[in-house]
Amino acid sequence: MSAPHQRAASPFRQPKAVWAVAFACVISFMGIGLVDPILPALAESLHASPSQVSLLFSSYLIVTAVAMLIVGWVSSRIGAKRTLVTGLAIIVVFAALAGASGSINGIVGFRAGWGLGNALFIATSLAVIVASASGGFAGAIILYETALGLGIAVGPLLGGELGAISWRGPFFGVAVLMATALVATLAFVPALPRPERRTSPLAPITALRHRGLLTMGIMALLYNWGFFTMLGYAPYPMELSAHQLGLVFTGWGLLVAAFSVFFAPRLQARFGTAPVLYANLVGLGAVMAVIAAGVDTPRVVIVAVIVSGIFIGINNTLTTQAVMVVSPVERPVASSAYGFLRFIGGGLAPYVAGKLADATDLSVPFYLGAGTFLLAIPVLASGHGLLRDAEARLAGGAPAVPALTPVGRQAAAGPGPVVVAVGAHEGAAAVVDAAARLARDTGSPLEVVHVQRTAVVEELAADTETSDEARAAVVAHLDRLAAQGFAATGQILDSVGDHAAAGRVLARHAAEVHARAVAVGRSPRGPLAQFADGSLTTALTHAATCTVVLLGPADAPLPLTASTLVELRERPA
Incomplete structure (x- = not known):
């Protein structure tokens, strides 16, 4: 094919x-x-x-x-x-x-x-x-x-x-x-179909019994307390017109958007979820303390507010990703429970800040906001083990929290397989079939890994396909290969967040099964999408200990030379 x-x-x-x-x-x-x-x-x-x-x-x-x-x-x-x-x-x-x-x-x-x-x-x-x-x-x-x-x-x-x-x-x-x-x-x-199962109105509250979700939710409450204190009260000491205030907060918003979409995933990949969040909360506390100390100097407040957009963008992305992984409940339910605590903190902060400002002076609410940012650090640390497991899963670790789920028969002992990774796109079948030819040519078994992604934006999470749909996709690949006389095994890779994280998970799995090669197709996503949430292929190539083969649009995988075939045939299991 x-x-x-x-x-x-x-x-x-x-x-x-x-x-x-x-x-x-x-x-x-x-x-x-x-x-x-x-x-x-x-x-x-x-x-x-x-x-x-x-x-x-x-x-x-x-x-x-x-x-x-x-x-x-x-x-x-x-x-x-x-x-x-x-x-x-x-x-x-x-x-x-x-x-x-x-x-x-x-x-x-x-x-x-x-x-x-x-x-x-x-x-x-x-x-x-x-x-x-x-x-x-x-x-x-x-x-x-x-x-x-x-x-x-x-x-x-x-x-x-x-x-x-x-x-x-x-x-x-x-x-x-x-x-x-x-x-x-x-x-x-x-018109969109209704969910097969109805959600209980008590489900989000019940979900907060889980320590991981509750810990991350309380941390978000404290973070939002400081954030909305700044948003609600920073305009007053700036002493600007409505037009000028609009320009200031536009600069702030541009930094929030840029660091949320483009920089947070890269910082997470390099330093880890927990270290980035700890440093980020310290940064936010310092910015708020600067606002409090310089509340009588408009320029200080203006610069500090704009700079805070960097830390807010990073925090929004990484916190939600961690929530979706540490929580054992369905992701829409976890999203609702987390959103509840997050917005409660934001709602209470302006009211309390107003009372404090009326009773004392305008610097006090900002000092309190700085304190809530710093208080969020020990709260987060109290669940550090859970966050570490979440980080390990995003990076492809934590055997206690498997990132891949087997589908169909298990692989028998034998030589290392060729692992092919595909997603839910129209070219997936062709990529799997090309990988099957590669496996046949090298005398290797084939393992099909279907990447099931959960999109995370702000406090929201949405599965791009259901577990049943992902399983059906793997079964369809296995049945088609069986009809061609080629037996293969299947896995579902549950990926939360960016594509680069999935690439690192895949690399670790390939090492664990002693894969001879990992095959991937050309990305159907454009360069903007790949820059925004990372490239699976790039992350896989950097992390993999075996050969990575890019399958092109023609019958044969590319690039694949005679020497590469010999190398793959002779690679030990």
């Missing part, structure tokens, strides 16, 4: 449904930073104190946190698309009502309704994008991450521009843009 020629897929070549949800994601992610530039203007126009204005964050985030507990239950009953549409509609209504309100209490109340819609939307948006991505889920995930970064970066800029006209502008702007996204979602996103 000839492998079809595959052109690297662009993450931006997606169905209209993916684009519709991605656009809505941009607007949704604007919601947090959108109001930052107008906080001083709100306080002045509505004759409110900073502590009263800070309740815009508290009401929004606390309702989001509580709603995260029931989103899975709602979605499993009415379906992902209806949940998504309901969330969008709620945001449209309450954003418009907040813009039309004439009192700070009214805006605080309407922001609470906005938070409900936000929870319904964000908890299902990643799953809907993955399910709608007929053009390739890897590119769709990159598009989702791009939408997140764009929303974080553009939200303050748009808030500053519209806020310079009127403090009502950002609220009405969101209502109009989200109404557009709602229409696009209704028009282009198809």
